[in-house]
Amino acid sequence: MKIAVLVSGGGTNLQAIIDGINNGTITNTEICLVYSNNPGAYALERAKKAGIPSVCKSPKDYETRAEFNEALLQTLVEADPDLVVLAGCLVVIPESVVKRFQGRIINIHPSLIPSFCGTGYYGLKVHEKALERGVRVSGATVHFVDEGTDTGPIILQKPVMIRDDDTAKSLQQRIMEQAEWKILPMAIDLIANGRVKIVDGHVVIDDYDDKVLSEL
Numbered sequence: 065m066k067i068a069v070l071v072s073g074g075g076t077n078l079q080a081i082i083d084g085i086n087n088g089t090i091t092n093t094e095i096c097l098v099y100s101n102n103p104g105a106y107a108l109e110r111a112k113k114a115g116i117p118s119v120c121k122s123p124k125d126y127e128t129r130a131e132f133n134e135a136l137l138q139t140l141v142e143a144d145p146d147l148v149v150l151a152g153c154l155v156v157i158p159e160s161v162v163k164r165f166q167g168r169i170i171n172i173h174p175s176l177i178p179s180f181c182g183t184g185y186y187g188l189k190v191h192e193k194a195l196e197r198g199v200r201v202s203g204a205t206v207h208f209v210d211e212g213t214d215t216g217p218i219i220l221q222k223p224v225m226i227r228d229d230d231t232a233k234s235l236q237q238r239i240m241e242q243a244e245w246k247i248l249p250m251a252i253d254l255i256a257n258g259r260v261k262i263v264d265g266h267v268v269i270d271d272y273d274d275k276v277l278s279e280l
């Protein structure tokens with residue numbers, strides 16, 4: 065399975081995918097492209113080090129948003145991935161891309177959707193809101209991308225307990241380490257091996273109870 069990974073920042077989730085492919089926890093998968101909207105994204109360095117083709121196209125490089133959207137669509141069409149993975153991608157994915165790759169785009173979000181998600185919930189803000197609300201557990205979610213924001217069918221989730229001494233930063237780091245870097249590679253491997261389907265708007269995973277729950 066060919067995947068295109070869209071990034072905007074440090075690329076630790078991209079690194080988890082690269083490492084997963086190299087150590088065999090992700091099978092039947094190759095990264096055909098890394099795209100970033102941000103030329104300063106360290107994720108692009110990670111792609112280069114791993115010998116993965118990368119491209120950077122920022123909305124700022126285009127007269128209109130429509131032109132940027134078209135350029136992003138064409139970039140993905142040319143790369144022709146089987147799956148598009150949003151790994152810390154802060155660009156709003158154009159409807160044209162969602163339609164073209166319907167049911168073949170996944171995203172990692174650093175909370176247990178439907179909590180602390182939707183427009184404006186990204187990066188540290190997600191964890192600040194969780195601490196502000198005083199929840200005892202947060203975590204991460206991998207979901208399919210649909211026309212909404214963080215509203216597509218949920219594939220995997222992993223909880224992370226919140227500590228009294230947590231700051232937004234310490235919580236973000238622990239959710240990345242304990243949840244994101246585990247469930248995103250796992251979701252990719254499941255999809256690459258044909259074990260994930262969407263039935264009536266809900267994700268069904270083959271052998272979920274025996275094969276996935278025990279590993280989560």
Ligand code: GRF
Nearest residue numbers: 073074075076077152173174
């Ligand atoms: C992660 O916290 C991810 O959940 C969110 O953005 C951050 C990306 O981090 N979508 P990185 O670029 O993968 O290190």
